[in-house]
Amino acid sequence: MAEATIAAEKPAEAGNGNDMLLEVDGLVRHFDVSPPFLNRVLERTGRRIVRAVEGVSFSIRRGETFSLVGESGCGKSTVARLVVGLYPPSAGTLQFEGVDISSPRARRENPTIQSRMQMIFQDPYASLNPRWRVADIVAEPIRVHRKGVSRTDVLARVGELLRQVGLSASDGEKFPHEFSGGQRQRISIARALAGEPEFLVCDEPTSALDVSVQAQILNLMKRLQKRLGLTYLFISHDLAVVYHVSTIVGVMYLGRLVEWGPTKELFGAPRHPYTRMLLDAIPDLEMSGRARIPVAGEVPSPIDPPPGCAFHPRCPLASDRCRQEVPKAVGSATAAVACHAVEEGRLPPWHGA
Amino acid sequence: MLALIIRRLLQSVMVMLTVALIAFIMFRFVGDPIAQMVGQDTPIADREAMREQLGLNDPAPIQFARFVFNVVQGNFGISYQKGVPVDELILSRLPATLELSFVAALFALVVAIPMGIYTGLYPRRWLSNVFLTVSLLGISLPTFLIGILLILFFGVMLGWLPTYGRGEIVDLGAWTTGLLTESGIRSLLMPAFTLGLFQLTLIMRLVRSEMLEVMRTDYIKFARARGLSNRAVHFGHALKNTLVPVITITGLQLGSIIAFSIITETVFQWPGMGLLIVQAIQFVDIPVMSTYLIVIAFFFVIINMIVDILYHVVDPRLRAETGGKGH
Amino acid sequence: MSDTTSRISDNIDRFFDSDVWWSFKSSKVTIGAAIVTVLIIITAIFAHWVAPQNPFDPAQLDLLDSSLPPVWYADGTWKYMLGTDDQGRDILSALLYGSRISLMVGGASVVAAALIGVTLGLLAGYLGGSVDSLIMRVADVQMSFPAILVALLIDGVARGLLPNERHDELAIWVLIIAISLSTWVPFARTVRGSTMVEKNREYVQAARVIGRRPVAIMLHHVLPNVMGPVLVIATIGLATAILTEAALSFLGVGVPPTSPSLGTLIQIGNNFLFSGEWWMVVFPGIQLAVLVLAVNLLGDWLRDALNPKLR
């Protein structure tokens, strides 16, 4: 009992050093979308701040796949971008193998770390420069990070990478538009692998693809993970995909992690009402005829999120406390939930999947 | 909206100040203003005295401030070439140029928009191709050549239209107009056509490409799928969406019409500002040049502001403040 | 070595297989326009071989041969196929040399304008923020003055600043500077717009994650992807620049009459329209109109061919 109420700051403790590849602590990212100063004065409106990420902490163990799920706009991509350094965080820290890489300066000072993390993007059509040959695209990280490698070596390596993702070396001479979506995503993966990364951030790598192609990519990613010992930060809104690929799943809502845990546990016995809602909303391929009450409402604007628990306007269990007090994540290092109802034991049993 | 207007005003002031600075630099540093003012045999001492008297020895910022102060009061100095105050000179030429530009713009718009719509809606019809080809000629033939040919044909060979000037003009106090007399209107036809032709082509092509673009959008497809009549789809939905960019570009074009009138006015001896500036440039009449610069910038700024406001009137997305909030 | 050559030949093959080439091949008008343009450019470049006379060399002019009509008139001669002007300049030669000046001024000013515009546009679009606002405000101010006016003013200022006899020598440069300073804005606007789109495209972000520097990203990633519209603007800009030069020459502030451009030729010829010596204005007029029309047609085609939405 006492153990269960320990407020867990992070899904996993950073205790045993080397094991943790990435540690994220209290990550915050705000975007200022205020109207111009003059408008604010004249219309007496304040600043408008998008609280895209509002204090997210997690760590990822080497070789694991940590997944983030959540509805559109809840801040998943922002977390991904923060991790790879496309945005500097507004607050909070990022550590890669214990090295702080929170600020852009820290990143510049540790260029090797940057090369060890790569990213795969959602849109296979937009993530490859249409004017570049595939070979050049794939070779770019090699040329940037390992200067002085001879041209033939680079080409050889590119060919190898292309084969690794299931394309042929001769495809390097072509341009991206000559490939289908699934093949392009393979090229993206080859490019990401070219830097010999240990850590891959995948922002919805398959959501633009058809299921049959998605299966190919997911299988490829899993295979590569096994073979190369990669660690993934995997982002998706498709719970089934997340279930399929991840070791640990974190559920995001309006910039916060509301629940996390090992995949099976989380999907087997979801505790946060939001997690339950998401699971409920998945169309039922089995046609088991389970009774579902689709949850009403949509994600509120991150500009002025509801006070208290951000989920309370949509939550069937919301109480006055939920409306006022932001719930703390409670649970062990590996599985926790931030919900007053859970804490107060008001949670009805899960009907089971 | 208010914020928009205020911001635009501020920006306009900045633009005007920049232009004033350019004008000032021209005024002050291109040639020696004193040398332009006095006769050849004025002694050096007198020149120095004048220099002092005119404040040309003060620090540049003070001179600039004085320049701006004078400009704001409408005091632009005396034309080197004609010896009369520049503001009067410009003001007396302004109506001619504005009238010509306005009529040319009106002509361009009235002809170009329907043609643009037609070619945008029916890109494959032969008439569209005719319009397009003819319009290409409009931007390929030099304005002055068109003007001369018009004069030769309609003025000299057929004798239908006057070949030069504004015709009979009516004095309405501060404004003189040629729009109230028959000869004034007849005189206006050829210059307005010449001046408007280029803009007509541009606007027509713009409307066409915007129309083509809009016709491909989902909401047009959806409007069709709802069974709306062609009229409603073309004019209610497509046209209105086309207008947003068209307004901006057209606005800019109208600004440039005023400046483009230089050539037309030269060809038709149209007594407007353009004629004045061409002469002023040939004689390096700096006060006239810098004043013209400021006046043109002023018009541009005004037009731009109107365009911006129109833009906001047409596009509800831009006046988000007025409605309820989304999300 | 052979690698690069094979790549080039590969590129050429690819070009001839591309939609652009196909849309070119299938448009008779465009082919015509291209042939005309190339013809004019080549004859202009090699004018000193092609032209029967060097009209810029006063020693080759014979006043007694002035104002001769084209060859098909009774007093025309084959020596001056298209007649001569009032100075005894062979119109045909003057056309070729004049086209050279027009093309040179037009081409150089477009190149200069494109350089300025693309650089500023890239910077504004990629860096955003205050750099962007500054550049765009400058562009706004610039936009309020159409090419003709800017060119006129620059010319006026140059007249005031340069010693007079240098003016003619420098006239071409003044023209080029004036025209390019007044036409860089469309380049900058377009490039800025495309850059803002491109910089948020994932391939640019991928390059950033890889660790490339902003300048490298701008040059290697963004630039090639915004070149399409730049090419279109450049083509149409060439047409406008040629016309602007002609207009300025017409207003008497263009190139000096001793080395006339097409515009100057028209301006001179203008004076002989009523006297029946029409060839002095009509041939340069046709040459100018045809050149501009052809370039415009090419620009139009290029715009359509490069716009994937129109295909």
Add this chain to the structure above:
Amino acid sequence: MTASDEPSDRPLLEVRNLRIEFPTRRGTLVAVDDISFAIAPGEVLGVVGESGAGKSLTGAAIIGLLEPPGRIGAGEILLEGERIDKLPYEELRKIRGKRIGTIFQDPLTSLNPLYTVGEQLIETIRTHLPLGETEARARAVNLLEEVGIPAADERIDHYPHQFSGGMRQRVVIALALCAEPRMVVADEPTTALDVSIQAQIISLIKRLCRENGTAVMLVTHDMGVIAETADRVAVMYAGRIAEIGPVTEVVKHAKHPYTHGLMGSIPAIGHDVDALTQIDGSMPRLNEIPTGCAFNPRCPKAFDRCRVERPSLMPAGRSSVACWLYEDEAKEAAHGG
């Protein structure tokens, strides 16, 4: 209109041997090739298939809005027994919105940003129904309420950009249902939406159709949505129907190897597999569709005949399949019948 009083053996919509072509510089592309299906009143027909399989084109052909140069190369489309594919534009226009409603994928771009939602609704209503301005407005408010927009009488005067994505899709649905069409073509109505919103929209469509007895052609590539919503499902591959049948049959007992692979490649919660079933390769481009069965290069069960001869739909169990594997079964069934 006699259809409504007759029992539903007469299909509301019937597509026969539809073929859609694009003349291009490299010859004519056949994007949809000889497909036939029918939808009964009140029935929801799901159409699934990979991107580019020809789903949207089929929908567009039905409402007569194929974009040139696309054209119907052969076949017929019948609405309540009446041919509509050859109707003049104006006749067809009167059918659109009135008898066939349409919902597009992207609610963000389907609405004209310059008009309020109300204006677009009223315009559509008055185009098809003889109503006055105020009556039309009242109806519009009703419709909005029906699709679940709170405070409809206030929101009606808002512009599309003031609505969220889910709300906008509701507006689009309201617009499609304005004139109570007998049939709705919904082209991926939920693809752009979040799962939670998706569930809301699906149940909304289902409810509205059940209540009005409207037939729906639901195009999507999400098998889950189909499984939940459709009565029957057609699986398209490279412009052809690979399999068509009752939804339970297709989902649970997929017959065509493609359908089979497709079902296997969908990850599912609770199913722990190391690797998903995977169909190698990708769907061919239109200009390089192989001879014989279009699926043959990727098909694990392909045999010689598949590479030469193209199978047409043949009955297999309660479904129809275009696959030579089922030829015998089909023959038997034919004999038996």
Add this chain to the structure above:
Amino acid sequence: KELRFAFQGDLKSLDPYNLNETFTLGFLGNIYEGLTRRSPDLSIEPALAESWSIEEPTRWRFNLRKGVKFQDGTELTADDVLFSADRVRADGSDLKTRLAGVVDVIKVDDHTVDFVTDAPNPILHAEWSTWYIMSKAWAEKNGATKPQAATGNEENYATRHANGTGPFMIETHEVGVRTVAVPNPNWWDKATHNLTKVTFTQIAADPTRVAALLSGEVDMAYPIPLQDQARVDANPGTRVLAGPELRTIFLGMDQFRDELLYSNIKGKNPFKDHRVREAFFRAIDIEAIKAKVMRGNSQPSAMMVAPGVQGGGDPRFTRLGYDPDKSKALLAEAGYADGFEVGMDCPNDRYVNDEQICLAVVSMLAKVGIKVNLNAQPKALYFKKILAPSLDTSFYLLGWTPGSFDSWNVLYNIHGCPDESGKGKFNLGGYCNPKVDELTAKVLSETDADKRAKMVSDAWAMTIEDISHIPLHQQALSWGVSNKVELAQRADNEFHWRHVTIK
């Protein structure tokens, strides 16, 4: 009866002392009047002075016409003449030379004025037909007592207003657009015209001006481009009046600098060499210029003055023949076998086909190896450059009509060795032959006509021998006139409306 006419140039100012330019002075000669005026044949007539006499060789007396009223109603008195004499000599006046040599102006009585000169001058009044008398009262009332406001910050009242005694009064004057005049009902002389209104418009572009005449929008336009004369004549309603003009067009060379400003020859001035000047002269095919550039409308001239001018048309002189070979030989002899480069200044809107003449000269000189860099520009800039004090030129084209129609004017202004007194003020090349100067001084005070003519002829002989300048031709006037209009064309190219009648 309205007369509408158009001219190429602009009416710069209504101030009669502002600009010494033919068109402006000619125009203002309809509004203002001088003590004398000229008849259509250019002979001097009494105007505001009824009569005059030479009291002493250095003292002239003018008797003013009585009862002459300015257009504002005030009467003309001797005070006005004194005032005008001061004003025309004041700073900013462009016509100071009108009273050059006048040391004193004395009011004898209200209608008599004496002019005292420093030396005898038989042609003192020859240019006074364009020295217009202004009203003292009016100028003082409007603060226009000086020709130009010194600071340049204020406009001079006289720039846009006029108050003369002449046959016409300004009704409206829109600067640079048009000017309308109406007859002066109180004019002292009997009007011979039948006009009720005169409208002047500037039409700068040649084709537009011709078009306006052809289409009947103006009744008179000038100049008509030479090439359009045939067209204007062929047109049923119009005709060309093409009389000879007294202006002589010539080329000048810098002969005083030790090194030319614009040349590739350094350290010496080729134009100081008579052979070079002759080579230039002989290189020019004046007949070709006449035939082609001027289309027959010019009279090649051996002299620097036109036949109509006293001393002009002297049969003693003939042009050096056109001879490019000789020219080349001369150049070679002078040490310029390969020719040299020289810059040339030329106006492009001042004289008939001025730029074309220059271009033709450039091309002809090119044939003998001289590379000429032509700098053709509008007259305002051109004059600013070449005229004193800058004299910023090496080789130029100029035209000259002696205002007095007397050779002395040309010998003094153009051939005199430049000095402080104003002698040689327009001798831009600095030609200086003391013998010519000596003779010129004698010419001025010589009162015996025959002796004077002989002296003039001898002076010309010296300058021609020296090749001080290269005279080209007298250009022809080229006025386009509607057939409704009868007018008198004056050889000095001034257009006086009092001789106009309209059908």
